[in-house]
Amino acid sequence: MAAGLARLDSVESGLCFGRLDLADDTDTGPSATGGPRATERPAVTERPAATEKPAGTTEHGSGRPTTGETATESTRAGERRYIGRLGLRADDGEFTPLLIDWRAPAARPFYVATALHPDRVRGRRHIRSRGRRVTGVWDEDFSSGASEVNGDAALLEALTAARTGRMSDIVPTIQAEQDEVIRAHHAGVLVVQGGPGTGKTAVALHRAAYLLYTRRERLARSAVLVVGPNPTFLSYIGDVLPSLGETGVLLATVDQLFPGVTARRAESPAGALTKGRLAMAEVLAAAVADRGRPPAEDHVILVDRRPMTVPAALCTRIAERVRDTGLRHNEAAPLFRKLLVEALAERVAARYGRDVFDGEPLLTEADLDGIRAELAEDADVTALADALWPTLTPTALLAGLYASEERLAAAAPALSAAERATLHRPEAPAAWTASDVPLLDEAAELLGPVPPGAPDPAEAERAEEVRLAREALEVAYGSREAQSENADEAEELAAWDVVDAETLAERQAEADTRSAALRAAADRTWAFGHVVVDEAQELSPMAWRLLMRRCPARSMTLVGDIAQTGDPLGAPSWEAVLAPHVGERWRLAELSVNYRLPAEIAEVAAGVLTRIDPARRAPRAVRSSGERPWWRRAEDATPAGLAARGAALAAAERAALPEGRVALLVPRSLLPAARRAVGALADGGDVVVLDPATAKGLEFDVVLVVDPERVVAESPRGLNDLYVALTRPTHRLGLLHPTPPGAPPTPPAGLTGLTEARDGDGG
Ligand SMILES: Nc1ncnc2c1ncn2[C@@H]1O[C@H](COP(=O)(O)OP(=O)(O)OP(=O)(O)O)[C@@H](O)[C@H]1O
Numbered sequence: 007m008a009a010g011l012a013r014l015d016s017v018e019s020g021l022c023f024g025r026l027d028l029a030d031d032t033d034t035g036p037s038a039t040g041g042p043r044a045t046e047r048p049a050v051t052e053r054p055a056a057t058e059k060p061a062g063t064t065e066h067g068s069g070r071p072t073t074g075e076t077a078t079e080s081t082r083a084g085e086r087r088y089i090g091r092l093g094l095r096a097d098d099g100e101f102t103p104l105l106i107d108w109r110a111p112a113a114r115p116f117y118v119a120t121a122l123h124p125d126r127v128r129g130r131r132h133i134r135s136r137g138r139r140v141t142g143v144w145d146e147d148f149s150s151g152a153s154e155v156n157g158d159a160a161l162l163e164a165l166t167a168a169r170t171g172r173m174s175d176i177v178p179t180i181q182a183e184q185d186e187v188i189r190a191h192h193a194g195v196l197v198v199q200g201g202p203g204t205g206k207t208a209v210a211l212h213r214a215a216y217l218l219y220t221r222r223e224r225l226a227r228s229a230v231l232v233v234g235p236n237p238t239f240l241s242y243i244g245d246v247l248p249s250l251g252e253t254g255v256l257l258a259t260v261d262q263l264f265p266g267v268t269a270r271r272a273e274s275p276a277g278a279l280t281k282g283r284l285a286m287a288e289v290l291a292a293a294v295a296d297r298g299r300p301p302a303e304d305h306v307i308l309v310d311r312r313p314m315t316v317p318a319a320l321c322t323r324i325a326e327r328v329r330d331t332g333l334r335h336n337e338a339a340p341l342f343r344k345l346l347v348e349a350l351a352e353r354v355a356a357r358y359g360r361d362v363f364d365g366e367p368l369l370t371e372a373d374l375d376g377i378r379a380e381l382a383e384d385a386d387v388t389a390l391a392d393a394l395w396p397t398l399t400p401t402a403l404l405a406g407l408y409a410s411e412e413r414l415a416a417a418a419p420a421l422s423a424a425e426r427a428t429l430h431r432p433e434a435p436a437a438w439t440a441s442d443v444p445l446l447d448e449a450a451e452l453l454g455p456v457p458p459g460a461p462d463p464a465e466a467e468r469a470e471e472v473r474l475a476r477e478a479l480e481v482a483y484g485s486r487e488a489q490s491e492n493a494d495e496a497e498e499l500a501a502w503d504v505v506d507a508e509t510l511a512e513r514q515a516e517a518d519t520r521s522a523a524l525r526a527a528a529d530r531t532w533a534f535g536h537v538v539v540d541e542a543q544e545l546s547p548m549a550w551r552l553l554m555r556r557c558p559a560r561s562m563t564l565v566g567d568i569a570q571t572g573d574p575l576g577a578p579s580w581e582a583v584l585a586p587h588v589g590e591r592w593r594l595a596e597l598s599v600n601y602r603l604p605a606e607i608a609e610v611a612a613g614v615l616t617r618i619d620p621a622r623r624a625p626r627a628v629r630s631s632g633e634r635p636w637w638r639r640a641e642d643a644t645p646a647g648l649a650a651r652g653a654a655l656a657a658a659e660r661a662a663l664p665e666g667r668v669a670l671l672v673p674r675s676l677l678p679a680a681r682r683a684v685g686a687l688a689d690g691g692d693v694v695v696l697d698p699a700t701a702k703g704l705e706f707d708v709v710l711v712v713d714p715e716r717v718v719a720e721s722p723r724g725l726n727d728l729y730v731a732l733t734r735p736t737h738r739l740g741l742l743h744p745t746p747p748g749a750p751p752t753p754p755a756g757l758t759g760l761t762e763a764r765d766g767d768g769g
Pocket residue numbers: 161164165173174175176179180181184200201202203204205206207208209567601602702703704705733
């Protein structure tokens with residue numbers, strides 16, 4: 007239903023965007039055999055629709071385009087194909103193709119034909135439409151030379167259009183190197199490395215749409231997962247796949263991938279650093295093993311109303327036998343209970359003693375069976391078995407570990423005391439952080455599911471969660487800053503965590519009529535048919551372990567840029583990230599053209615890239631704006647002073663650009679001041695204020711970076727953060743640089759290619 011609606015909606019956004027004129031197979035003319043000299047510029051003619059005519063498209067299912075042409079009509083010169091967002095056939099009895107889906111092999115020449123390799127293409131037409139009206143037409147005549155870049159004018163128009171804050175699809179202007187990645191046959195892990203603005207995100211999403219088209223049946227059942235770095239980014243890219251008619255995709259951040267848990271608590275940088283390390287896998291394995299190690303004390307229970315001592319050594323022996331089976335902790339719980347019951351039954355039998363004449367036990371095997379059955383039902387015995395080998399949920403395990411210094415010391419001897427301190431939370435957590443989620447997932451894997459018939463720890467935990475949520479509310483009240491940046495939020499969150507668990511339980515009990523993507527969202531053990539990871543360079547080793555579990559078939563597209571890695575635990579190289587999971591069985595594709603930045607801004611960014619890694623080559627920009635990026639002095643270097651100045655400049659840019667988006671990117675420490683300053687502007691509502699790390703993956707028409715030197719100084723990978731900040735604008739870049747009064751006009755350290763703007767200048 008949703009998929010059908012999305013397909014119909016796509017009719018309104020450029021349904022038909024291209025036409026191909028193909029030579030006959032037998033044609034041996036110049037365009038079929040290799041065409042003109044590659045150095046010749048294309049014969050691109052732009053025909054903005056001064057007299058707009060209805061698009062050469064059709065209402066869905068109504069039959070023919072209004073031009074009366076069909077998608078593959080034969081012309082005198084050869085064949086003519088119309089390319090669009092989806093495939094349409096006429097209801098003429100012969101299902102004549104009207105429009106060819108951009109993903110079909112027959113559409114491919116539209117994206118890859120060049121002057122050197124025109125294949126059979128004689129001419130290519132780019133059609134722009136709004137609603138059902140044609141608003142622009144560009145023709146490329148391959149018989150007189152073709153462009154290096156597909157559809158120069160159409161592309162340029164797309165690249166220079168004002169940004170809306172939502173990414174749009176690029177299906178009318180996909181470039182050849184991008185098309186190659188989108189249609190790559192590789193079934194395993196494909197890494198797409200490329201500098202900022204090379205279209206990695208766009209390519210990854212179009213690849214997802216392509217795979218859904220070519221492997222529709224399998225992927226409709228197993229669903230596709232697209233992982234992004236944060237909710238802002240997910241909402242930025244959220245329109246792209248629906249605009250391509252695809253809805254069977256789950257968009258999520260890593261911390262949304264553990265059903266029933268919502269990461270709402272802020273994590274300290276030190277905590278994130280400890281929790282993301284691979285060492286945590288061992289810590290958790292040790293923590294699980296620790297819960298299968300009975301305490302060194304005897305227990306006394308009542309059997310037949312008589313006390314019976316259960317020695318610690320007996321419990322330890324049973325636990326060792328259970329561990330030796332290699333079963334996962336929860337799966338082993340029934341065995342522990344069975345062996346305990348057997349051992350206790352022998353002790354009961356011993357009470358009756360042996361026959362004084364022949365020394366044989368007084369009880370028969372049948373008597374013993376009866377005793378075992380009774381003991382298995384006995385509340386004391388059950389409670390003892392549960393206490394010695396408790397079935398555990400991942401949240402219970404992690405909460406128990408964090409809460410106890412002794413348990414942390416036992417499970418994490420390799421961590422330093424300071425690292426263990428970042429894990430320790432004396433109060434049981436009522437809200438989890440993003441870094442906890444991969445640990446919960448690891449714990450779930452180690453513990454295994456709770457076996458049927460075992461006491462449901464979730465029941466007990468739910469009651470416990472309610473209690474903890476109440477406690478957390480009280481704690482939140484007492485120590486507001488300790489909880490999160492927003493204490494009010496923390497209060498609600500504790501309550502919401504409880505609601506989430508209940509909602510999830512209800513949802514799982516429902517008859518399952520949901521789409522695969524929705525069912526996948528509620529199932530930790532779901533195996534996705536394909537996983538796309540954007541900004542993949544940022545993920546910690548523990549996050550990678552979670553993602554790899556979601557895709558046992560390792561059919562993945564990972565896109566990112568090592569030079570933009572900002573997270574201290576992020577990827578130093580793709581080899582380092584992938585070796586533990588797929589060895590050398592992955593492929594690298596590189597994108598080399600920068601579609602976002604004008605050449606003038608790209609030059610400034612390239613200078614920073616050289617400082618990050620002299621061996622890296624910046625992607626080549628395809629256009630120039632004729633405008634130099636600028637810097638301005640800020641004489642008041644206090645946070646409030648810088649923020650106010652930045653906000654005022656942003657407001658001026660905003661006024662000069664009624665359509666389009668302006669962003670103020672500030673060092674993290676200046677975020678509160680900058681938000682206040684922009685909030686105080688009369689019309690500052692749509693100026694976006696972000697720190698560089700959160701701006702990763704986004705883009706704006708105008709970007710103002712406040713205090714670039716502080717951006718660099720504030721984090722271990724500060725240069726990478728600055729590189730990210732400088733590579734967000736599509737049109738203009740300005741920098742605000744604290745400079746004492748009277749100081750010489752020196753631009754921010756290490757930056758070249760900037761011009762100084764002074765008050766009164768336009769810039
Ligand atoms: N072939 C194309 N046609 C039109 N626009 C394109 C094309 N390729 C990329 N773009 C545009 O260029 C911009 C940058 O693309 P995208 O965000 O995918 O780059 P990226 O490589 O993911 O960048 P970053 O590393 O900064 O996240 C987007 O606005 C995108 O729509």
